[in-house]
Amino acid sequence: MPSNIAVVGASVAGVEAVLALRGAGYDGRLTLVGADPELPYNPTPLSKELLTGDMEEDDIRLLPEEEFENLDVGLRLGRPAKGLDLAERRVDVDGSPLPYDGLIIATGSRAVRPRGWFGREGVHTLRTLDDARRVHEAMTQGRPSVVVVGAGFIGCEIAAAARHHGLDVTLVEAAASPLLRAVPAALAAPVVRLQEARGVRVVCGVGVARLLGGIRVDKVELTDGTLLDADLVVVGVGAVPATDWLDGSGLSVEDGVITDATLRTTAPGVYAVGDAARWPHPATGDPIRVEHWTNAREQGRRAALNLLDPRAAQPYTGVPYVWSDQFGQRFQLAGTAHAKHLHFLDGGPDDESYLAVLGDGETVVGAVGFGGTPRQFNKARRLVADGTAWAEAVSRHE
Structure with a gap:
């Protein structure tokens, strides 16, 4: 088990990794590095409730500062990572070396x-x-x-x-x-x-x-x-992974840090998660990068557990999921909506709300809903997660 873990990126994925490490009993040195000087926060409400005034800044903090103290986490906020030396196993944190024997990269993405x-x-x-x-x-x-x-x-x-x-x-x-x-x-x-x-x-x-x-x-x-x-x-014309600080490090980086299915990079003991990671799709094996809150959170936890016990490492198999709240209505997408087949379980595109599943002809690969209830969408989301046969999903709801 590593005795000195650095999590670079005080993001949703980074904080979830910290919580998972301590929750799994890791009691070694743990440092969380963040370029943003703010105490880590949930970015999801930034374009929603925080802009409208329905939430205050304190409402979006991921953890209070005293909780990081209770977890014995060393915070280095407002100090961006500027380089990585794999041979020496150290991160350059704004000019100061941070040694590690386990590293999780969670630096997220930045706006174009x-x-x-x-x-x-x-x-x-x-x-x-x-x-x-x-x-x-x-x-x-x-x-x-x-x-x-x-x-x-x-x-x-x-x-x-x-x-x-x-x-x-x-x-x-x-x-x-x-x-x-x-x-x-x-x-x-x-x-x-x-x-x-x-x-x-x-x-x-x-x-x-x-x-x-x-x-x-x-x-x-x-x-x-x-x-x-x-x-x-x-x-708001897109985002790119915040991986410039890894230039020349030797890690494989191509629109995100390349990882295997367990989120391990090409370097031993180094994992990448969230917006900064590019990993194999669990169904197709094609490399994908996802910029969504649920993906970041789930990957942070999975990478932390795999880092602690590489011999029992489990692949990350989460289904990408995103939601968007606009004018009191919720849009939801699980999996992919770009597929050959489309079937509406409720409503349609000409209605004020709908629920649809998408498939490749063999299995359900996506679910999209606008309006409706969370319970209805969760049923469709499970069809994606379970890899339900397309014919079965359609016949069940005809």
Whole structure:
């Protein structure tokens, strides 16, 4: 058993790894490193309840500071990892060496920041607590016109929060439909109708040419020449794994740290989890990377247990799951929605709510629900987790 474990990344995955290590009886030295100076927090409410004011900052803390003390965890917050020496088994933490004999990489991801967009005031991404503070302050100072660039889950949630504050909002998406990376356009249609019914202008199939203004942004020019008034621009066009600090380390990194099914990297005693990891899909074996809370939490626990007992290491087999709350309605996705076959268990894309399963012809590989009850969706989610035969799932609900 290792006697000196470092968890790099004070994320959901990192904190879950710490809890799992202590919960499994590990009593050696344990250090949690985080680039963010904040006490670790849950990022999920940043674009939802924290923006609307339905939650306070204390509500999203993963653990109070005294709990880290009780767990005998050394916190190094506000001190980013800058390098990894596998031969010497040490992490460069902001210029100071941190030795380890067990390492879990949980550095998450960072927002994509298109070049040339961030030289003016009023332009933000939303990835950290400090980002959320700035966006919330901007939304509640006067009545700014808001342009949200990128209609993925976070973009749609930010647009909903802006309307909660009664603001003029335009949601711009370069693809043909919102949420297109996650679901086909037909399954996103009820979400689009809800956004528009609540006063959000949804503009798809056109990109952003440039942002205009002096010290502050005041307009967004689209690629078709349209000019949008914009006192506040929030950019949500994706994220990339925060793995730059591993350059030259010798670890295999390709859109995330490459791991095997047990989340172990190419180096002994080194594991990667959450947004920063790329591991084999349990069904297909294809490498995947998932940026969702449940995945991060479950992987943090699994990697911690595997690190403590590599000979009994278990593969990570969790089904990717994500939810999004908008205007009081919940959108949920388990598995994948990009599959050959689609069957509605309840409602349809023209209804205000629906529940659907997706399959590859042999098994159920995904479930998507909008509205409805958690109990209904959980039944469909179990079909994915169990690898239920497609014919059985369809016949059972016809």
